[in-house]
Amino acid sequence: MTDAPVSGVPAADDFDGHTLEELAEYLDRGRYPVDPSIESSPACRIALAGLQRLREIAGPLLQQEADAAARDDRWIDEVLGRISLESRAGRRFPFPDVPVGTEAVVTEGALRGLVRAIGDSIPGVLTGRVRFEPDESGTRLDLAVDVTVFYGTSIQSASAAFRERIALLLPRHAPFAVGALDLRVRDVLERGPEQP
Amino acid sequence: MTNGLASRRAAIELDVVSLPGVRALYPSSPLPGAPKVVISEHGGAARCELRIAVDGDVAAEDLIREVTVAVRRAAGDDALELHIELASID
Amino acid sequence: MFDASPGALAQASDALLVDRAADGDGRAFAVLLRRHAPVLRAYVNRLTRRPSETDDVLQEVAIAAWQALPGLENPEHVKAWLFRIAERQAFALLRRQPQHVELDEEIPTRGDEEDRSDARHAIRAALTRLPEQQAQVWVLREVGGLSYAGIAEQLGVPESTVRGALAQARKKLLDTMGGAR
Numbered sequence A: 001m002t003d004a005p006v007s008g009v010p011a012a013d014d015f016d017g018h019t020l021e022e023l024a025e026y027l028d029r030g031r032y033p034v035d036p037s038i039e040s041s042p043a044c045r046i047a048l049a050g051l052q053r054l055r056e057i058a059g060p061l062l063q064q065e066a067d068a069a070a071r072d073d074r075w076i077d078e079v080l081g082r083i084s085l086e087s088r089a090g091r092r093f094p095f096p097d098v099p100v101g102t103e104a105v106v107t108e109g110a111l112r113g114l115v116r117a118i119g120d121s122i123p124g125v126l127t128g129r130v131r132f133e134p135d136e137s138g139t140r141l142d143l144a145v146d147v148t149v150f151y152g153t154s155i156q157s158a159s160a161a162f163r164e165r166i167a168l169l170l171p172r173h174a175p176f177a178v179g180a181l182d183l184r185v186r187d188v189l190e191r192g193p194e195q196p
Numbered sequence B: 001m002t003n004g005l006a007s008r009r010a011a012i013e014l015d016v017v018s019l020p021g022v023r024a025l026y027p028s029s030p031l032p033g034a035p036k037v038v039i040s041e042h043g044g045a046a047r048c049e050l051r052i053a054v055d056g057d058v059a060a061e062d063l064i065r066e067v068t069v070a071v072r073r074a075a076g077d078d079a080l081e082l083h084i085e086l087a088s089i090d
Numbered sequence C: 001m002f003d004a005s006p007g008a009l010a011q012a013s014d015a016l017l018v019d020r021a022a023d024g025d026g027r028a029f030a031v032l033l034r035r036h037a038p039v040l041r042a043y044v045n046r047l048t049r050r051p052s053e054t055d056d057v058l059q060e061v062a063i064a065a066w067q068a069l070p071g072l073e074n075p076e077h078v079k080a081w082l083f084r085i086a087e088r089q090a091f092a093l094l095r096r097q098p099q100h101v102e103l104d105e106e107i108p109t110r111g112d113e114e115d116r117s118d119a120r121h122a123i124r125a126a127l128t129r130l131p132e133q134q135a136q137v138w139v140l141r142e143v144g145g146l147s148y149a150g151i152a153e154q155l156g157v158p159e160s161t162v163r164g165a166l167a168q169a170r171k172k173l174l175d176t177m178g179g180a181r
Helices: A020-028 A042-068 A074-086 A108-120 A155-173 B002-017 B060-075 C014-022 C026-048 C051-071 C075-096 C119-129 C132-143 C148-155 C159-180
Strands: A092-094 A102-107 A125-134 A140-150 A177-189 B022-026 B037-042 B045-054 B081-089
Touching: A020 A042, A020 C159, A042 C026, A042 C119, A042 C132, A042 C159, A074 C026, A074 C051, A092 A108, A102 A108, A102 B060, A108 A125, A108 A140, A108 A155, A108 B081, A125 A177, A125 C014, A140 A155, A155 A177, A177 C014, B002 B022, B002 B037, B002 B045, B002 B060, B022 B081, B045 B060, B060 B081, C014 C026, C014 C051, C014 C075, C026 C051, C026 C075, C026 C132, C051 C075, C075 C148, C119 C132, C119 C159, C132 C148, C132 C159, C148 C159
Parallel strands: A102 B081, A140 A177, B045 B081
Antiparallel strands: A092 A102, A125 A140, B022 B045, B037 B045
């Protein structure tokens, strides 16, 4: 971090009147519009070829270094330990039918997790974004759920299974019946779910 | 008194996590060292707060009843007020 | 009670993993981190040249990402977004610990044998030998794709310094490549 600003050396116009920076920017523009003073200069063309090659090396550089390095993801487990504590709880919905002296709520985050898990348990389905809103009476929940399905999954029967399981299971864990369920297929994945 | 509170907290924690359908007790806050069972007392009334991760197999209101019974028994206080948050279901 | 097939999440798109992580799914976040961790690690190594600190930087990246994920507008561009966070955290480390600890080894790689003779290896080695700021500027520009202004902001130096350092770096790397041919 202590290098002084550069003066002189390579910025000198030593490519037939063009600087390396100009040539790099020309390359950034895809060598368009064509600049004859660059294209007709052997020095410029050699430098452009070099810059181009450098760029081709730069592109996959990190991926190659990543592939070559020993994999060590232990830090991820540590991070997960830290973030799970502040999971996204959101709103809190009270249960009406509980013992006297007890207040009990279920968090929005817990219900999202439940809906995700129900969706994931259907073969060929992965749950995405989950949104819901209680209706005006506060006893029914309208849901909007994005899903990804694996190629070959029948969207119709997966939707039916999702609907059925949500209607059965959600009321066991939340003070709500299931109202509207807006299921949106956002993506179709090519490979089968049995692959690792 | 502090000792009494600590041992009550430990007894409640132990009894709650051993209930079928309770997967884990979560700490009361993300701060390091935050307790999993918070007991506060004002006047003569005591109040206990819990954040629970539960099993999807057990219906929530049944579980809440069982947790209420277990906590009051562990605390030796039938009038203990409870605040239970279901923070995760899976 | 509900068990998705274990490999399914690993096949999910970045966008799906982001949506789930934004909703509070730590498992999806872990898959996302595992997917991009090796490249992020290489990037942070290149920017800081302090491999022993990289785990800490990556943890900061992950925590910052977890907190900011719900506001991410284009979930499909999460990789570039993680790169931006990694840049911030890498330079935050360098600001916290400004004394330069010289590395007496190259950034650790296996497979050096195979490409020792080719230009790629020469460039990697040359990059490690460049003065720190020149290497950072080149990596931010050519690998991270940052603008001059973005680099200047990240490094806290004027744009003219960025241009100068970049020119120096390019010149030296081009010389290296000429030598490798």
